[in-house]
Amino acid sequence: MRFLSLQSHVAYGYVGNRAATFPLQRLGHEVWAINTVEFSNHTGYGAWRGRTASAEQVADIVLGIEALGLLPRCDALLTGYVGDAALADVVLDTARRVRAANPRAIWCCDPVLGDIDTGIYVKPGIDAFFRERAIPAADLVTPNHFELEHLTGGTVATMGQALSAARSLLKGPRLALVTSLRRADAAADQVEMLAVTRDEAWRVCTPLIGFEVAPNGTGDAVAALFSAHWIAGGDIPDALAKACSSIFAVLEATSAMGERELQLVAAQDQMISPARCFLPERV
Numbered sequence: 001m002r003f004l005s006l007q008s009h010v011a012y013g014y015v016g017n018r019a020a021t022f023p024l025q026r027l028g029h030e031v032w033a034i035n036t037v038e039f040s041n042h043t044g045y046g047a048w049r050g051r052t053a054s055a056e057q058v059a060d061i062v063l064g065i066e067a068l069g070l071l072p073r074c075d076a077l078l079t080g081y082v083g084d085a086a087l088a089d090v091v092l093d094t095a096r097r098v099r100a101a102n103p104r105a106i107w108c109c110d111p112v113l114g115d116i117d118t119g120i121y122v123k124p125g126i127d128a129f130f131r132e133r134a135i136p137a138a139d140l141v142t143p144n145h146f147e148l149e150h151l152t153g154g155t156v157a158t159m160g161q162a163l164s165a166a167r168s169l170l171k172g173p174r175l176a177l178v179t180s181l182r183r184a185d186a187a188a189d190q191v192e193m194l195a196v197t198r199d200e201a202w203r204v205c206t207p208l209i210g211f212e213v214a215p216n217g218t219g220d221a222v223a224a225l226f227s228a229h230w231i232a233g234g235d236i237p238d239a240l241a242k243a244c245s246s247i248f249a250v251l252e253a254t255s256a257m258g259e260r261e262l263q264l265v266a267a268q269d270q271m272i273s274p275a276r277c278f279l280p281e282r283v
Contacts, residue, residue, distance in 0.1 A: 001231060002030045002073050004065070004098060006058065006091060007080035007110075007220065008042075009035035011050075014262040015042040016080055019217035020224035022264050023246070026272055027228050032070070034061050036083055043121060044216045055086035062094050071101035076231055079134070080110040080220060082122070088129040095137060108227040109138035109173075110219065113147045127151065136172035140230070142223040143169075144180045157184040159203075159283060166196035174198075175236065177226055179219040193222070195240045195280070202237050202280040204244045209255050215262045222247050237280045249274040 003024055008016030017033040024031050036058060039050035065071065077098050082088050098105045111130035114121045131151050135141050149156050152165040162183065166176040178194040181203075186192065191208045194201065222243050229239035253267035264271065 001075040001228065002032070002070075003076045003078055003224075003228075004032045004034070004062075004071075004074050004094070005078040005224075006034045006036055006062075006094060007078065008037040008039070009033070010039045010042050010048075012041045012261075013216065014221070014264055015217035016220055019220035019262060019264070020078060020080075022268075023221055023271060024224050024228055026268055027225075029228055032065060032074075034058055036081060036087060042216050044118070044213075052083040053087075055084070055090045058087060059090045059093065062090070062097065066097055066101075071098055074098050074102055074105050076106045076108060076227055078108050078110070078224060078227065080223070081112040082126055082129065084123055085125055085129065088126070088133070092133060092137065106140060106227065106231055107138045108140040108142065108223055109134050110142045110223045111135060111147050111151060112219075113143075113150055115144060115146050135169055138173050140175050140177065140227060141169050141173045142177045142179055142219065142226070144219050145178065145182055148178055156181075159183060159185065162194055163196060163201055163283070166194065166201075167198060170196070170198055175230075177223070177240075179222045193240060193244050194283075195226075195236050197236070200236075201283045202240055203283050204240050204278050204280040206244060206248045206278050209248075209251050211255060211260075213260050215251070215254055215260060217262050218247060218251065221250070221262065221264065237282075240280045241278060244280075245274040245277045246271045248276065248278065 021031045037052045039048045156162050176196045181192040190205050192205045226243035229242045249270035250267045254263045
């Protein structure tokens with residue numbers, strides 16, 4: 001398959017396109033990566049260098065790909081971090097161009113806003129962009145727990161609340177994937193992923209790996225892995241099992257190596273053939 005991916009880029013570390021491109025390539029897929037930012041490292045370090053790409057630059061690269069006649073061959077659009085309102089318009093325009101060229105193309109929208117340990121870290125108005133414009137136009141939306149609460153305006157502490165919140169996002173998308181769920185009514189030493197359609201839902205649970213500083217980019221990698229497996233096979237529980245098992249293997253290796261950054265390269269064989277397989281259950 002061929003993926004057009006509009007996401008952030010860092011020279012050091014694995015977030016955005018750096019977290020999504022290699023896993024997709026390792027699965028055998030082509031990735032046309034367009035970087036929305038060029039930073040030395042991700043912002044979780046507190047200091048970084050680099051700059052956000054201008055909307056004109058990103059749009060121009062999309063037009064260049066379109067001019068090559070490639071968009072009809074694009075199977076999926078991945079979008080993540082959006083730096084400002086002008087770039088938000090480019091994201092929507094890119095989705096329109098991809099769908100005009102290939103109506104079967106899937107748009108996976110990762111509404112990058114923040115996380116539980118960091119709070120919101122995007123500019124004002126970006127949350128409204130995702131809530132009001134991007135998510136309703138997407139096919140798949142992949143919020144983490146914090147983003148699910150922020151987008152829906154309520155607390156998500158139980159499975160019932162998680163299902164209700166996820167389904168409230170399905171006014172356009174056919175599927176929501178909650179990439180990390182920590183419920184008050186579940187064991188404290190576990191973390192879940194939750195895949196929700198309008199009529200069905202599946203959860204998969206893994207042990208919570210204790211990190212002194214949790215690696216960034218996990219959600220970016222999961223969104224890419226899940227999208228690839230779902231588009232390839234059309235089976236939601238199977239895609240959930242494969243994505244969850246792969247990212248757990250990477251996180252386990254990252255912890256064992258004492259690293260802060262996801263060890264996608266060092267753990268690439270475990271990512272493709274995980275030693276442990278976590279099977280979803282219907283909820």
